[in-house]
Amino acid sequence: MQEILPDLATQTPLWLALLTVGVNAIVGALRASSDDEHHWDIVGLSTFAVLMGLGGGFIRDILLGNTPVESLRTPWYLVTVLVGIGLVLLFGRRISGAQQLVALLNSVALGLFAVTGTAYALRADLPIVSAVFVGVVSAVGGGVLVSVIKDEVPEILLTSAPNALLALAVSGMYAATDVWESQAAGVAGIATAIIANYLAQRFGIRTRRATNPSAVLLTRKDSAEYLD
Secondary structure, three states: OOOOOOOOOOOHHHHHHHHHHHHHHHHHHHHHHOOOOOOOOOHHHHHHHHHHHHHHHHHHHOOOOOOHHHHHHOOOHHHHHHHHHHHHHHHHHHHHHHHHHHHHHHHHHHHHHHHHHHHHHHOOOOOHHHHHHHHHHHHHHHHHHHHHHHOOOOOOHHHOHHHHHHHHHHHHHHHHHHOHHHHHHHHHHHHHHHHHHHHHHHHOEOOOOOHHHHHHEEEHHHHHHOOO
């Protein structure tokens, strides 16, 4: 198995790691460029790109005491963020139009952040529950930081697309599979992210308002307005 599948958690191919950072950086920059309420300048747009692209890794490494953070030990991560910023400045509207492609790449990014966060925590001998927590925070942390700067309530705290729950599923899948085969665990985690994100998008799945025990369940977007 080791010869067939790479351990995506501890031996992530550089191109895949940079793709992950680049996609998140583009999403962050788009959140600034498409915000008509606040007129963010190039510094604001760049800040969003850095936080979305690198914020999850920053949080993961700080929680685990892994400093200097890995994304600053090589220039390629910051260069990738700069490329993402340039792409949004040049082709922002066209990128926004490719929603399905961006959604697919974003699911890969969420999965890889969740997988690496969980894996690094397990390698640091943290309990499985703590490792899954680190994985979830790594996956959604960048978006939360951007929301805080925008003076918004982070979307994952409201009835919305279940991104945090998807990250939880990915982290849990990785931790469960890692017990018997770490190489397969990384692939299983990212596959879970892609499949779960596709199903959530395809059927408009959203979280429920937390007013009773049914809050642990999910609902479809077209029926959400009828639920308390």
